[in-house]
Amino acid sequence: MVHENRPVEILLVEDNPGDERLTREALKEGKVYSNLHWVKDGVEAMAFLRREGKYAGSPRPDIVLLDLNLPRKDGREVLQEVKTDEDLKRIPVVVLTTSKAEEDVLRTYNLHANCYVTKPVDLEKFIVVVKSIDVFWLTIVTLPPNGH
Amino acid sequence: MAKARAAGKAREREAAPGAALDERFRRTFELAASGIAHIGLNRRFMRANRRLCEILGYSEAELQRLTGRDISHPDDLDVINRERPKLYAGEIDSVRLEKRYVRKDGSTVWVNFTMTVERDAAGEPVYEIAIFDDITSRKAAEEALRESEERFRAVVDSANEGILVYGRNLRIVSANAAAARILDLPLARIVGAAGFTSLLPCVHPDGSPVEEQDRPTRITARSGKPLTGHVIGIERQGGTVTWLSVNTGFIRRPGEADWQGIVSTIADITAQRIAEVALRRSYEELQRSNAELEQFAYVASHDLQEPLRMVSSYTQLVQRRYEGKLDKDAHEFMRYVVDGAARMKQLIEDLLAYSRVGTRGAAFRAVETEAPLRRAISNLRNAIEEAGAAVTWDPLPALEADEGQLAQLFQNLIGNALKFRSASVPRIHISASEQADEWQFRVIDNGIGIEPQYFERIFMVFQRLHNKEEYPGTGIGLAICKKVVERHGGRIWVVSTPGTGSTFHFSLRKAPHGP
Numbered sequence: 001m002v003h004e005n006r007p008v009e010i011l012l013v014e015d016n017p018g019d020e021r022l023t024r025e026a027l028k029e030g031k032v033y034s035n036l037h038w039v040k041d042g043v044e045a046m047a048f049l050r051r052e053g054k055y056a057g058s059p060r061p062d063i064v065l066l067d068l069n070l071p072r073k074d075g076r077e078v079l080q081e082v083k084t085d086e087d088l089k090r091i092p093v094v095v096l097t098t099s100k101a102e103e104d105v106l107r108t109y110n111l112h113a114n115c116y117v118t119k120p121v122d123l124e125k126f127i128v129v130v131k132s133i134d135v136f137w138l139t140i141v142t143l144p145p146n147g148h
Numbered sequence: 149m150a151k152a153r154a155a156g157k158a159r160e161r162e163a164a165p166g167a168a169l170d171e172r173f174r175r176t177f178e179l180a181a182s183g184i185a186h187i188g189l190n191r192r193f194m195r196a197n198r199r200l201c202e203i204l205g206y207s208e209a210e211l212q213r214l215t216g217r218d219i220s221h222p223d224d225l226d227v228i229n230r231e232r233p234k235l236y237a238g239e240i241d242s243v244r245l246e247k248r249y250v251r252k253d254g255s256t257v258w259v260n261f262t263m264t265v266e267r268d269a270a271g272e273p274v275y276e277i278a279i280f281d282d283i284t285s286r287k288a289a290e291e292a293l294r295e296s297e298e299r300f301r302a303v304v305d306s307a308n309e310g311i312l313v314y315g316r317n318l319r320i321v322s323a324n325a326a327a328a329r330i331l332d333l334p335l336a337r338i339v340g341a342a343g344f345t346s347l348l349p350c351v352h353p354d355g356s357p358v359e360e361q362d363r364p365t366r367i368t369a370r371s372g373k374p375l376t377g378h379v380i381g382i383e384r385q386g387g388t389v390t391w392l393s394v395n396t397g398f399i400r401r402p403g404e405a406d407w408q409g410i411v412s413t414i415a416d417i418t419a420q421r422i423a424e425v426a427l428r429r430s431y432e433e434l435q436r437s438n439a440e441l442e443q444f445a446y447v448a449s450h451d452l453q454e455p456l457r458m459v460s461s462y463t464q465l466v467q468r469r470y471e472g473k474l475d476k477d478a479h480e481f482m483r484y485v486v487d488g489a490a491r492m493k494q495l496i497e498d499l500l501a502y503s504r505v506g507t508r509g510a511a512f513r514a515v516e517t518e519a520p521l522r523r524a525i526s527n528l529r530n531a532i533e534e535a536g537a538a539v540t541w542d543p544l545p546a547l548e549a550d551e552g553q554l555a556q557l558f559q560n561l562i563g564n565a566l567k568f569r570s571a572s573v574p575r576i577h578i579s580a581s582e583q584a585d586e587w588q589f590r591v592i593d594n595g596i597g598i599e600p601q602y603f604e605r606i607f608m609v610f611q612r613l614h615n616k617e618e619y620p621g622t623g624i625g626l627a628i629c630k631k632v633v634e635r636h637g638g639r640i641w642v643v644s645t646p647g648t649g650s651t652f653h654f655s656l657r658k659a660p661h662g663p
Contacts, residue, residue, distance in 0.1 A: 016454065022465070029468065098453045122461075122490070123465055124464070
């Protein structure tokens with residue numbers, strides 16, 4: 001419970017500013033104690049995760065919220081790279097999808113996302129989703145240390 | 149009688165002086181295998197041997213009272229008379245011809261007739277020596293052969309396929325009229341040529357030229373095997389191609405292994421080929437357009453969700469954040485915005501589900517149709533319990549289908565029956581009956597029923613018969629049913645009496661051609 005006093009470091013990989021703001025607001029509404037880091041494409045996301053260039057001083061995220069349709073490098077590729085990287089593969093990745101159909105397609109790729117979440121139209125539902133990230137994270141951090 | 153008389157004469161001759169040689173000639177005359185006669189200048193038979201009597205069916209005595217003309221076939225009366233003057237004049241030393249006689253029994257006999265003339269010391273004709281050989285059976289065989297050839301020729305001439313006969317040297321010996329028509333060449337040019345491929349620019353189906361070694365007759369001769377359906381195109385001036393289907397076969401003499409010639413038949417399949425190509429193109433076009441449409445529906449519904457979520461979420465955020473700072477109207481208006489967005493989302497989800505019937509269907513497998521029915525009922529358990537409905541079914545068949553889609557089909561139809569129930573306890577019964585190559589299913593309910601004018605409309609996308617307050621829904625359920633059934637090569641229709649109930653019928657093929 002040593003982590004309770006620090007905010008959850010969340011990396012949001014999302015190219016739509018409306019969604020970024022909505023996620024930020026939902027975290028606020030859900031009263032999730034967090035730091036939201038926002039990158040707009042898959043290349044930036046990998047740079048952030050590997051702390052390269054301007055992200056050299058960035059924290060290691062506790063959780064990644066990953067949209068699928070991204071410029072330059074899409075969500076599938078990011079997920080693939082994260083899950084095959086010895087250093088990064090333990091970071092939980094929540095894949096945000098627009099529809100159930102998209103989720104079905106994704107499952108066939110067998111990419112080992114930790115969780116799939118369909119972005120709800122209803123704000124209340126979205127707040128519930130964001131809150132569950134908090135719960136999810138707390139569950140994660142109570143697990144044995146992962147070596148970092 | 150004739151024999152007795154002949155024998156009597158022979159005895160007469162034996163008594164005559166110098167009879168020994170005479171007798172031998174006499175015997176030769178009598179025993180010869182050919183019919184022999186001496187004919188007087190008055191044309192009457194003077195003497196006739198035994199064989200001639202057999203050939204003509206008259207005794208010698210009877211013949212002696214007749215002329216050759218008397219017993220000639222009506223069509224051959226004067227064939228000898230026409231030659232006789234030349235023989236008598238010494239222009240020819242013998243008459244040789246084939247003619248018919250009418251035998252005593254009325255039957256016709258064909259003979260090979262040879263005649264010379266005996267002359268006296270002054271060279272004047274004394275009598276004629278005629279030899280008759282019966283050639284009736286040979287003539288009959290020739291006639292049969294001619295008839296057979298006539299029949300064969302009629303077949304060849306009237307054939308719609310071109311027929312080309314090649315000799316051992318693989319040059320064309322003969323061709324029929326259809327060959328000339330199909331090749332668009334005069335027969336005179338075809339006969340003698342080393343195949344039509346030597347006369348016209350020919351191509352394979354892939355467009356490459358037909359080389360000498362590719363000629364159908366060459367292939368046939370080389371491989372020793374007949375060709376069937378060998379396709380060759382003739383390039384015409386103006387860029388069109390006449391497509392031919394070529395068959396070949398060997399001509400052999402009976403009992404001989406080695407072939408004497410090759411017969412090649414050519415059929416013009418241009419129209420057929422053009423139709424096939426057009427059909428394939430339009431099928432591919434249809435496939436492409438369907439795939440595009442489904443892709444479009446998928447992308448459209450997917451991409452429509454994003455702005456919709458923005459509209460809905462931010463409106464709700466405003467509601468939440470500015471609660472109490474906005475008046476009653478503002479809250480009501482925002483409720484309509486959110487409600488509209490929610491309905492829009494449902495429509496999009498439904499449209500997506502509809503397009504997924506085509507794009508995300510599974511392969512067909514053997515399915516016990518009770519299994520998807522049970523799954524549908526299980527998914528609808530709450531609605532069934534809530535309605536207090538009784539869902540029953542007869543034994544259902546096994547067939548080849550997409551089980552997931554069948555479950556969806558049953559679920560939508562039973563769900564529909566529950567939704568449009570009447571005041572009485574809902575009873576839903578499912579049964580199937582076997583037809584020649586399909587199974588017909590029925591989902592029978594005792595609900596509110598449908599007016600006949602809507603029987604077609606209810607299966608169209610987003611068609612609704614009731615307002616949203618009465619019966620919520622987007623009107624996609626039956627459209628999905630239709631699409632599922634059609635993907636399985638079947639049909640769906642409804643029979644209903646308003647106020648009594650509806651029966652939804654759908655057919656599923658026993659062995660569909662695959663999804």
